[in-house]
Amino acid sequence: MDKLDVYALLDELQEEIEMSPTKGFSKSKMVDAKIVMEIIDDIRRALKDELEFSKRVLKDKEQIIKAAQAQADEIKKQSTVEVEEMIKESVVAKAAHEQAEQIVEKAKVKAAAIRKSAVDYAEEVFDDLEDYYKENIDLIHENKARLHGKGSSAAPQRIEEDDATK
Secondary structure (H helix, E strand, C coil), X not given: CCCCCHHHHHHHHXXXXXXXXXXXXXXXXXXXXXXXXXXHHHHHHHHHHHHHHHXXXXXXXXXXXXXXHXXXXXXXXXXXXXXXXXXXXXXXXXXXXXXXXHHHHHHHHHHHHHHHHHHHHHHHHHHHHHHHHHHHHHHHHHHHHHHCCCXXXXXXXXXXXXXXXX
């Protein structure tokens, strides 16, 4: 398995539980602890990979914001230089001053838009990652609880229904 897929591993864990034999006439399952532990270890590795990925995304977000800020600063600097040259060379100082203010304002607007775009993108990525991890952690807790017989009353009914269809 090149990349560990948490959902595939959870499916594998569920299948292991569902395919495990029952104890006598009870609905209790006898699972192979070694197999279950291996799957849980694989899930941990997969989640670790996902966490490392999210850290890279965070780092990328910070780099994007820094690059946007550097670009904005450069635009402001270039605008200031252009304005100073225009004032020196222009016979109509007032027109040059007004044009310079427009350039600086455009640069500020553009810099703010770039910065906002980067922050919005990073927030969206983190919201998606947060939802993804919450969903997986909830699923893991639910499956762990089922393993220990602490699940909701709906879970055993579903397993019983599955047993009845076999």
